[in-house]
Amino acid sequence: MPKKEITIAKYAGFCYGVKRAVESVNKLKSQNPDKKIYILGELIHNSQVIGELENSGIHTVEEIPQTNDCGICVIRTHGQTPQTFKAIENAGLEVFDLTCPDVKKVQQKAVKLVKEGYYLVIVGKEEHPEVTAIKANAQQFGSNIIVAENTEQIKPYEKELKEHKKIGIVVQTTQMLSTLNPVVEYLTSISKELHIANTICPSTSLRQNEALQMAKENDLMIVVGSKNSANTTHLAQITNKITTTIHIESAAELDLYKDTIEKSKKIGITAGASTPQSLIENVLNCLSEVA
Ligand code: SF4
Structure with missing residues (x-):
């Protein structure tokens, strides 16, 4: 072979x-x-x-x-x-x-925007613990706050947002730029003043950009990490748009994808921010046995 x-x-x-x-x-x-x-x-x-x-x-x-x-x-x-x-x-x-510290910065930015009278839009998943904490911190200083992952979730507030005039945006640290961009575009169209704080953390941006590049260069991407992890799931979503992608939690799952692995000549491996090095190494070692 x-x-x-x-x-x-x-x-x-x-x-x-x-x-x-x-x-x-x-x-x-x-x-x-x-x-x-x-x-x-x-x-x-x-x-x-x-x-x-x-x-x-x-x-x-x-x-x-x-x-x-x-x-x-x-x-x-x-x-x-x-x-x-x-x-x-x-x-x-x-x-x-x-x-x-990067999450703290988002909390501080959210608080600052609310204190300065902005209607705050937190771009993220409503039920994610990081978002819950950002929102609760900001809510100590005002109530004009919504959480949204897409424009559809913002539209019911359009009238309120237009009346308010000043809109501020912060972003869950592990979100994708492709989630933020349409929200910014929509809010630009309905606001007089828009303050955008792109609070996607540098570590997430670097990882996502690298995954995107690797997806262009490989026939198969293997994303290693928990299915509960937002940042790992986002990596798989990014690479899946470009190349065949499998998202596994451990090397034991490689067996399920034996045929796909056999067919692939160039394989890229990436992993989420909460994936230990030992798991990545196991995947690498097991790949040679499966393929
Ligand atoms: S992904 Fe890591 S560096 Fe980025 S905010 Fe979360 S814990 Fe911090």
Whole structure:
């Protein structure tokens, strides 16, 4: 069988925000061996990493623990609402805030725009925890705020937006430029003053641009990472428009795509911001066995 050309993306795997969060939480545990450490929600969307943290005594919880032991509650990279920060303190727990600095910037920008009287449009997924936190932070200073992923979701507010005149936009850090652009175009057509803060984080932009380029150069793209991870799913959406794409969570799934892999001469591999390096390496090693 002719040898395949396999390329791994330069920006595949942990972004700096995730790296910082995983390292910081492990350091926190080693500095506080006797304290209970909780992470509110998954630190990253990866069951292997969550399992390793659990084994080190760092517990992932869905609700704020009501415990009498003194403990520390970690805020993950997505950030949290001001109400949740308060509730953690009320539960007698210390807060350890690992909100990614790039997410913090979006929260600060959203707050600034609302304070300055802009009608705020948050471009993102309403139910995504990062978006929930951005919105809740901004809502402390005003109520003219909507979340939308496309123009259809904004149209019901068109009259209000036109009357308001000043419109500000911030974007969920892991969104695609192709989601932001049509929203900007539509809002430009109905506003007198539009302030656009493109808050897609640099790490996401670099990764998405590289994936796009790789999709043009390869017969097959393999995107590795959790199906729950917004940024990983977006990578697969981007490459799928250009070339055959498979989105897998682990090397074990490669078997399902044996025929597709066999047919492909040039294969590109990329991975989401929460995909550990070891998973990417496993995929690479298993590819030679499957193909
Ligand atoms: S994807 Fe961007 S915003 Fe999210 S944790 Fe990574 S660096 Fe931070």
